[in-house]
Amino acid sequence: MTSTMPTAPAPTLEGTPFAPRWLAVPAIAGAALIVLPLIGLATRVEWAQFPALVTSDAALAALALSARTVAWSTALVVILGVPLAVMLARLEFRGMDVVRTVILAPLVLPPVVGGLGLLYAFGRTGLIGERLTLLGIDIAFTTTAVVLAQTFVALPFLVFSLEGALRADGTRFEAVAATLGAGPWTTLTRVTLRRVWPALVAGTVLAAARALGEFGATLTFAGSLQGVTRTVPLEIYLQREADADAAVALSLVLVVVALVVVALAYGGATRVARARVASGRSS
Amino acid sequence: MRLDCSASVPERAVAARITVESGRTLALLGPNGSGKSTMLEVAAGLLRPADAHVTLGGADRVLCQDATAWLPPHRRPVTLLTQDPSLFAGMSVLDNVAFGPRAAGHGKRASREVARDWLDRVGAADIANAHASTLSGGQAQRVALARALATRPAVLLLDEPFAALDVDAAGHMRTLLSTVLADLTVVMSTHDVLDAAMLADDVVVMHDGAVAERGTRAEVLGRPRHSFTARLVGRGLVRVDASTWTAPRPSQVSLRLAADLPESSTAEDTWHGTVARVEGHDDVARVWVDTDAGDLVADVDPLIIDRRILTPGAAVACTVASDVETYPA
Amino acid sequence: MxxxxxxxxxxxxxxxxxxxxxxxxxxxxxxxxxxxxxxxxxxxxxxxxxxxxxxxxxxxxxxxxxxxxxxxxxxxxxxxxxxxxxxxxxxxxxxxxxxxxxxxxxxxxxxxxxxxxxxxxxxxxNTLTIAVAPGNPRGFAGLADLTDPSLDVVVCAAPVPCGEVALAVEKAAGVDIQPVSEELSVTEVLAKVTSGQADPGLVYVTDIARSKGEAEEVPLGGDESVAIAAGTxxxxxxxxxxxxxxxxxxxxxxxxxxxxxxxxxxxxxxxx
The missing domain is CATH 3.40.190.10 (Periplasmic binding protein-like II)
Structure with missing residues (x-):
């Protein structure tokens, strides 16, 4: 890697098929499984009414609420998740595996379970909620509860992504920065986070996407009131009862947002990875 | 500034003390795993053994005193240059070098001025604006050196600075270091005697986690008193008498089969022993001989020497040229 | 199948x-x-x-x-x-x-x-009714008590059947309830009441029966038109x-x- 000797280009399989041809069958089936529902959704959109449907009072209120709550929960995810990931990646203490497992559990938990947990922790009669109520703080049925639910389900995405990147990157550069006189904060911001930037961005985007799609925990924990707690997914679920066209129209909005988000996160990460590979070859 | 670093790291089987005087360059000479890097890490503060003592400029500035006192690496006026340049990707070369001054609290512009100056001194001014990840190994190590020097360290620690470089780049780097290290206090670890010979004022030889020998460059490399040092510098080492050593080069020793020697011959400059090992070195066969007084190495021409000498276990007699220096033990 | x-x-x-x-x-x-x-x-x-x-x-x-x-x-x-x-x-x-x-x-x-x-x-x-915490600690007597804006009343959202009934009941009784949440199903309303998050909620009488004592019924009160509106x-x-x-x-x-x-x-x- 650090040699100046001319390196022969690594042999590649460019232009030659490197995977068994039959792999295309399950691959296409898998792609179809994901693509067909999205197409199915698009075919049901009443295009003539689409603008009206997505700009109805209820739809606009839901979109505005989702934008607001996702912005807050994403900010919280970064503020809380980055320190958490750094601690998990850099500290060694007894029982750390247990802590990590618990913290990442919401990744696999059904959101409704998360909602129940939040209810019994922060709800009126919950562990902390009871004390908060005594202090006059009541988050039940407020937008705060929505943000809390979204943060709960989204936080592990960032922690998972960032912690893995931090572990893979190791502490070599941090040691170098320290001997160059950089304190822990400078090292963290100028060296560590810069090195894992793609993972941080991808993790944040995925967390935001997860927060945007949050349904179960919000429903269980926060309730559903237009403009206060009824985010886009809840509005879609509700509209399905009354006006399937409106539900489909809003769904399409979410699909578009999802596509943009994935393109940004995945595309960005891939670009960085390619740049690294390229620079690795040249040095 | 004088650095005094002693440490015991049982989990790495290292227990040693090294000191370097102000303005001098100390080479920590030894093979991989001898504890050189461990000592540098303790000095830099990257390792915190329970049993360690590090002072700078005399006893008044304690960097580390067992578990009672501890200065973290970024507060130590000591900079470590690792064998891997470890440049920060995502920054230009200039900003890599400016990193230290910036971390010390200088402004961006001032730091870049300092960085430009150091890049100039290491002959890398032309790549100041290049991206750190696009450099060759030799360029990267130059930049890493500039980056380390730009922090104006009281002591500069170099951990195998040439190990990752190819022959040409290592040569350039050695020449560069011989000029820029002149007035600095430096500790450099290396497994290569040539580095110690070209760059060091003093040498500490490390062996199995402990100091085998220490002294000035000429004393340690020219007059080894430890068989391990002699092996490192490629010489034999035998006791002439109770208080005198001699360390002849392979070319200064001639070999014969013991059987060929007249029985009466007990010349002072002849040692009897057995062949321990034979290696090919260019066009000569290098023969290691165990004697009662120590080890000797001789280069023989395999075309004209009796082939039986080249067999391990063969009884041989070694004669050392008369002009080889002897020195007190 | x-x-x-x-x-x-x-x-x-x-x-x-x-x-x-x-x-x-x-x-x-x-x-x-x-x-x-x-x-x-x-x-x-x-x-x-x-x-x-x-x-x-x-x-x-x-x-x-x-x-x-x-x-x-x-x-x-x-x-x-x-x-x-x-x-x-x-x-x-x-x-x-x-x-x-x-x-x-x-x-x-x-x-x-x-x-x-x-x-x-x-x-x-089925009949819409008021679900309260066991023992009715706040002493609700009927629909008219639910208009206090400081209360955390939960109902079903309008397109959901129980939400439609709730709207009809409100109209018949001439009251205007400001819910803190319009749930997507009647089970959610019941869950909010039984978990203590909300009090009271509008559910069906069969939901009270299903709650196994975790919620108690308070009759809607009002005249016959309310009772008719509450039926489904x-x-x-x-x-x-x-x-x-x-x-x-x-x-x-x-x-x-x-x-x-x-x-x-x-x-x-x-x-x-």
Missing amino acids: TRVLKHPHGSRMRARASACVRALVRGSVAMLALAAAGCAVDDTSDDVLIVHAAASLTDVMDVIAADFEANNPGVDVQINVGGSSALASQIVEGAPGDVFASADLAQMGVVHDAGLAPHPLAFAT QYPIASLTTATDPIVADAFVGFVLSDSGQSALENAGFGSP
């Missing part, structure tokens, strides 16, 4: 059973309920009957299905529960099924309009997509029979 082999004499027997069930469905409920006992379907070996039932029917449908299976050996009744509107849209979109039991007429109407449920029949009624009818119909229309009709008949009606009554439902 699997289609099973037919009994060799199936068609003849099915014709007999079919006539019996048709008579059941077309006649008056009381009379047909009497007839139902003698009308067990006897050509039903290994039939699977899929019943789409509104969520509020979950528990009682299990009881009825067990009774039906006991009376008709070889029939395996599978209950698919969900929100009425979700079920309706699934059926219209082609989900296989034999019977649809809806919690409101509108959703049955969706299926009926699609031509899939030609003969819906009312089989039960549950329709049931066999579907044209039924794999075995005779068995499907028989199940509908069974729900309308004394046996089915008493199970519904035990669960707190009223008779139509």
Whole structure:
């Protein structure tokens, strides 16, 4: 890697098929499984009414609420998740595996379970909620509860992504920065986070996407009131009862947002990875 | 500034003390795993053994005193240059070098001025604006050196600075270091005697986690008193008498089969022993001989020497040229 | 879903059973309920009957299905529960099924309009009421007490059947409730009350019965128009997509029979 000797280009399989041809069958089936529902959704959109449907009072209120709550929960995810990931990646203490497992559990938990947990922790009669109520703080049925639910389900995405990147990157550069006189904060911001930037961005985007799609925990924990707690997914679920066209129209909005988000996160990460590979070859 | 670093790291089987005087360059000479890097890490503060003592400029500035006192690496006026340049990707070369001054609290512009100056001194001014990840190994190590020097360290620690470089780049780097290290206090670890010979004022030889020998460059490399040092510098080492050593080069020793020697011959400059090992070195066969007084190495021409000498276990007699220096033990 | 082999004499027997069930469905409920006992379907070996039932029917449908299976050996009744509107849209979109039991007429109407449920029949009624914490600690006396804006009242959202009923009740009583949350199903409303998050909520009387003491009922109060507005009818119909229309009709008949009606009554439902 650090040699100046001319390196022969690594042999590649460019232009030659490197995977068994039959792999295309399950691959296409898998792609179809994901693509067909999205197409199915698009075919049901009443295009003539689409603008009206997505700009109805209820739809606009839901979109505005989702934008607001996702912005807050994403900010919280970064503020809380980055320190958490750094601690998990850099500290060694007894029982750390247990802590990590618990913290990442919401990744696999059904959101409704998360909602129940939040209810019994922060709800009126919950562990902390009871004390908060005594202090006059009541988050039940407020937008705060929505943000809390979204943060709960989204936080592990960032922690998972960032912690893995931090572990893979190791502490070599941090040691170098320290001997160059950089304190822990400078090292963290100028060296560590810069090195894992793609993972941080991808993790944040995925967390935001997860927060945007949050349904179960919000429903269980926060309730559903237009403009206060009824985010886009809840509005879609509700509209399905009354006006399937409106539900489909809003769904399409979410699909578009999802596509943009994935393109940004995945595309960005891939670009960085390619740049690294390229620079690795040249040095 | 004088650095005094002693440490015991049982989990790495290292227990040693090294000191370097102000303005001098100390080479920590030894093979991989001898504890050189461990000592540098303790000095830099990257390792915190329970049993360690590090002072700078005399006893008044304690960097580390067992578990009672501890200065973290970024507060130590000591900079470590690792064998891997470890440049920060995502920054230009200039900003890599400016990193230290910036971390010390200088402004961006001032730091870049300092960085430009150091890049100039290491002959890398032309790549100041290049991206750190696009450099060759030799360029990267130059930049890493500039980056380390730009922090104006009281002591500069170099951990195998040439190990990752190819022959040409290592040569350039050695020449560069011989000029820029002149007035600095430096500790450099290396497994290569040539580095110690070209760059060091003093040498500490490390062996199995402990100091085998220490002294000035000429004393340690020219007059080894430890068989391990002699092996490192490629010489034999035998006791002439109770208080005198001699360390002849392979070319200064001639070999014969013991059987060929007249029985009466007990010349002072002849040692009897057995062949321990034979290696090919260019066009000569290098023969290691165990004697009662120590080890000797001789280069023989395999075309004209009796082939039986080249067999391990063969009884041989070694004669050392008369002009080889002897020195007190 | 699997289609099973037919009994060799199936068609003849099915014709007999079919006539019996048709008579059941077309006649008056009381009379047909009497007839139902003698009308067990006897050509039903290994039939699977899929019943789409509104969520509020979950528990009682299990009881009825067990009774039906006991009376008709070889029939395996599978209950698919969900929100009425979700079920309706699934059926219209082609989900296989034999019977649809809806919690409101509108959703049955969706299926009926699609031509899939030609003969819906009312089989039960339910009544909206006030659910409060056990012991009614805040001493609510009726709907009029729920207008205090400082209260955390939860109701169903308007498009959900229980939400429609709640709106009708409010209108009839002339009160304006400001809920803190409009839930997407009546079970969510009940959960918010039983978990102590909200107090009170508007649910069905059958939900109070299902809560097993974790919620208590407070009557709505008000005049007869409120009581009428609070009532809701549950329709049931066999579907044209039924794999075995005779068995499907028989199940509908069974729900309308004394046996089915008493199970519904035990669960707190009223008779139509």
